[in-house]
Amino acid sequence: MELRQLEYFVAVAEEQNFTRAAERVHISQSGVSAQIRQLERELGAELFDRSTRTATLTVAGKAALEPARAALAAAGAVGQAVGQVTGLIRGRLTVGMVTGCTLTPLFDALAAFHRAHPGVEISLLEDNSDRLVEGVRAGAVDLALVGTATATPDGLDALTIISERLVAAVPAGHPLANKRRVTLRDLAAHPIVCMPPGTGLRTVFDRACAAQNIQPAIALQASAADAIADLAARGLGIAILSDSMAESYRDRLTVRPIDDVEQPALLALIWKGTHNPSVRELLTYSRKAFTKSDPAWR
Numbered sequence: 198m199e200l201r202q203l204e205y206f207v208a209v210a211e212e213q214n215f216t217r218a219a220e221r222v223h224i225s226q227s228g229v230s231a232q233i234r235q236l237e238r239e240l241g242a243e244l245f246d247r248s249t250r251t252a253t254l255t256v257a258g259k260a261a262l263e264p265a266r267a268a269l270a271a272a273g274a275v276g277q278a279v280g281q282v283t284g285l286i287r288g289r290l291t292v293g294m295v296t297g298c299t300l301t302p303l304f305d306a307l308a309a310f311h312r313a314h315p316g317v318e319i320s321l322l323e324d325n326s327d328r329l330v331e332g333v334r335a336g337a338v339d340l341a342l343v344g345t346a347t348a349t350p351d352g353l354d355a356l357t358i359i360s361e362r363l364v365a366a367v368p369a370g371h372p373l374a375n376k377r378r379v380t381l382r383d384l385a386a387h388p389i390v391c392m393p394p395g396t397g398l399r400t401v402f403d404r405a406c407a408a409q410n411i412q413p414a415i416a417l418q419a420s421a422a423d424a425i426a427d428l429a430a431r432g433l434g435i436a437i438l439s440d441s442m443a444e445s446y447r448d449r450l451t452v453r454p455i456d457d458v459e460q461p462a463l464l465a466l467i468w469k470g471t472h473n474p475s476v477r478e479l480l481t482y483s484r485k486a487f488t489k490s491d492p493a494w495r
Contacts, residue, residue: 200272202236203265205229206244210262213251289318290475293329293341295396297421300358300464302486303342309482317475325395325420333469339476340468340483344397346404346460350467356480358487359441359464363402366429366436366443366450373435374451381411381457388416390425390434398462402437405458426450 208218209229219226237243244258254262290310294303307319322329322338330350332338342358349355365384367373373383385406392399406413416434419425426446429436436443436450439462443452471477 198236198239199232200269202232203268205232206236206258207262207265207269209233209245209252210254210258213253215252218252288316288475289320290473290479291320291322291337291339292479293322293324293332293338293343295326295329295341295343295464296323297423298323298342300342302358302489303483306479306483306486309486310479313482314475314478325393326397326400327395330467333467336469339473340466340479342464342466344400345463345465345467346397346400348463348465353467353469354471355468356466356484357463358466359439360461361440362461363398363405363455363458364438364440364443364452365455366426366438366446366452368430368432368450371432371435371451373453376453378456379453381406381409381413381455384435384437384455385411385413387414388434389413389437390417390419390428391415391437392420392425393418396420397464398437398439401458401460401462405455405460409457 205218205222205224208221209215212218212221215226215229215233219229222229233244240257240261242257243255244261246253246255292307307321310317311319322332322341324332326343326345329338329341329343330345330353333341333353345355348357365373365379373379373387376383391402394400394403402413417428419428422438422442422445425436425438426443426449428434430446430449436446437455438446438452440452440454443450446452466480466483468476468480471480
């Protein structure tokens with residue numbers, strides 16, 4: 198008994214006609230008939246009543262139909278499983294990362310994935326969040342770590358890594374350094390140093406200002422938190438950062454929460470479906486890496 202015989206048997210049973218079944222499986226009608234006859238000899242019973250123009254299942258044929266379908270489905274599952282493993286032996290995975298990101302759990306996940314699947318070539322692309330989101334949507338990027346103002350960008354899947362409020366950071370002696378909390382209107386009276394448009398943090402800040410009809414004076418823009426902090430420390434403006442970003446600079450900057458910005462800035466892994474087995478595997482390693490890391494990153 199061969200799988201192709203079962204395939205032809207199911208085709209005839211479903212089409213109820215040898216000619217249509219032959220067209221469906223792309224061989225001659227005589228070829229289908231010969232294989233069905235061979236299958237019947239092996240089983241010791243006729244599967245079809247051939248006394249009419251319609252190929253009708255006999256009692257034996259009815260009994261054989263569902264097991265035959267199950268056998269074909271099982272064979273297909275075997276092929277799919279092997280195909281997924283083969284896809285992880287070699288291939289390419291493009292990972293996006295927001296500019297200036299230094300979250301070591303992502304690097305840990307990439308390293309663990311590479312050790313397990315050395316045949317998969319990993320490409321790392323650094324860009325702003327908006328372009329990375331579009332890259333994932335277009336299929337040019339398989340998985341990306343981005344800053345975002347929404348938990349799950351439209352049309353994509355996401356895993357939130359960080360969710361925290363914005364803060365303002367100022368050097369000692371700045372007029373706002375003595376205030377325990379500041380508002381957007383407090384900030385509007387001073388030059389601002391922040392990330393450029395297209396980043397999640399900037400999107401949150403711009404939306405909050407627009408909601409209150411506030412037009413902040415954006416003096417300087419930089420993609421890296423270190424650069425923003427250094428510029429603020431030199432008195433060139435108020436740094437707009439997330440709480441965890443600002444933590445590293447408390448030795449030279451006074452950090453204050455922005456009282457009226459309630460929407461958090463998010464850092465998330467995003468992807469479009471998990472049909473690619475490499476994406477599924479990297480997600481597994483990423484979840485493990487971030488779970489083991491600092492609780493602020495969960």
